[in-house]
Amino acid sequence: MADALSARLSWRCVVRAALPLVAAALLLVGCGGDDEGATGEPAVALSAEAQRGRQLYGSKGCASCHSVDGRDAAGPTWKNLAGSTVTLEDGRKVVADDDYLRRAISDPWAERVKGYGTVMPRNALTDDEVSAVVAYIRAISPDPSASRSAR
Numbered sequence: 001m002a003d004a005l006s007a008r009l010s011w012r013c014v015v016r017a018a019l020p021l022v023a024a025a026l027l028l029v030g031c032g033g034d035d036e037g038a039t040g041e042p043a044v045a046l047s048a049e050a051q052r053g054r055q056l057y058g059s060k061g062c063a064s065c066h067s068v069d070g071r072d073a074a075g076p077t078w079k080n081l082a083g084s085t086v087t088l089e090d091g092r093k094v095v096a097d098d099d100y101l102r103r104a105i106s107d108p109w110a111e112r113v114k115g116y117g118t119v120m121p122r123n124a125l126t127d128d129e130v131s132a133v134v135a136y137i138r139a140i141s142p143d144p145s146a147s148r149s150a151r
């Protein structure tokens with residue numbers, strides 16, 4: 001009797017111990033297939049240059065503040081950014097064309113997007129890398145008139 005009980009108890013422990021492992025495995029499966037943390041981006045075909053931009057998004061730390069799925073984070077999402085109208089800290093509204101995007105990356109403190117407390121750190125992207133990132137942002141902006149965030 002006592003043996004059966006303790007056997008059942010220890011079986012329960014095994015199940016309980018295994019559950020987090022199962023959950024972790026499911027999470028891993030869920031994340032599979034996305035490189036460099038670019039999750040939830042619009043389903044669009046990426047040119048070779050845009051793919052390079054996507055890699056830089058992960059490897060240069062942009063992903064820690066910018067989402068590509070429309071969600072607001074420490075910085076504005078990149079989804080539908082290119083071609084959208086951005087409101088700056090001083091109240092001006094500008095269209096996020098290539099020039100604007102390049103400036104926002106190369107000289108992040110020159111024009112600040114309204115509503116963000118975090119200061120974007122400077123980076124050392126080369127001109128080519130900036131072009132690749134801009135190509136990526138353009139690729140994941142199929143619908144720039146969609147409102148990007150609540151801010």
Ligand code: HEC
Nearest residue numbers: 060061062065074075076086104105112113116118120123
């Ligand atoms: C520590 C957080 C942080 C990191 C890391 C970061 N950014 Fe930003 N970024 C911001 C914030 C906050 C803003 C909006 C405020 C501003 O304009 O400074 C912004 C704005 C931008 C904009 C303009 C967005 C808009 O809606 O107009 C672009 C483009 C951009 N970042 C690109 C980059 C790139 C490329 C990288 C990686 C090399 C990067 N950011 C890394 C925080 C960050």
